[in-house]
Amino acid sequence: MDLEKKSDLRASDADRDAVAHRLGDALAEGRLTPEEHAERLDELYAAKTYAELDLLTRDLPGPAGEPKISLLKDSGGTSGTPVQASNTIVAIFGGAERKGRWLAEPHTTITAAFGGVELDYRQAVLTRREVVVDVKCIFGGIDITVPPGVRVVTDVSAIFGxxxxxxxxxxxxxxxxxxxxGFVLFGGVSFKRRTTKERRKKHC
Structure with a gap:
């Protein structure tokens, strides 16, 4: 099958996620305005074929000379694809974590009651330039790790926390x-700013 016919093949969710990551990088680099980014994301999730996906990134350079999107499905083509996870995280009398390469939805809700949550954005792919995390932390703790260059804005009400x-x-x-x-009651929300190469220190 030649390349032209491959471009008419149906795209998968993994292919769309890979393009979402490329668009997010372009936004962070200033190559796309927030309005252009939002418009392309709308077109992205309506796209059906490789050809439609290619149009969304055709004017954007690829990192280190990599192709913007591969129309040939090789074994390593989706190794960097972010995981699409639930936009709700719950930890009650226990713990929960989200780390690695995951797709951060526009709005995420976290409930931590007598438990803890670890949220790591260092390899996350943001679906919007601004995403919201609404926390409900009662007798618990939420640890959030972000990479350099990402702004964090807090609007949290704390009562005995x-x-x-x-x-x-x-x-x-x-x-x-x-x-x-959100709000914190007898609990806390903490932040760490680290690069992707930095690891948490292990305690003996």
Missing amino acids: ACEDPKNDTVDPQAPVIRIT
Whole structure:
């Protein structure tokens, strides 16, 4: 089958997720405006074929010379595809975590009651320039790790609890934003800013 016929093949969810990541990178680099990014995402999730996906990234350079989207399905083509997970995280008398390469929806809800949640955005793919995380933390803790260059905005009400200062390292108005809302009761929300190569210190 030649390349032209392959471009008419139906695209998978993994293919769409890969393009969503490319568009997110282009937004962060300033190659797309927030409005253009939102328009292309709408077209992305309506796309059916490889050809339609290719049109969305044709004017964007690929990292380190990589193709914008491969029309040939090889064994390593989807190794970097983000995992599409639920937009609800619940930890009651236990723990929950989300890390690695995952697709961050526009709105995520976290409920931690007598439990803890670890949320790691270092390899996450944001579906919007600004995503919202609504927390309900009661006698629990929520640890959020973000990479450099991502702004964190907090609007959390704390009653006998605390929400730490995220210590933002950028004031760029085009930087990706993670907005934290909700409330904390006898608990806490903490932030760590690390690169993808940094690991948590293990305690003996």
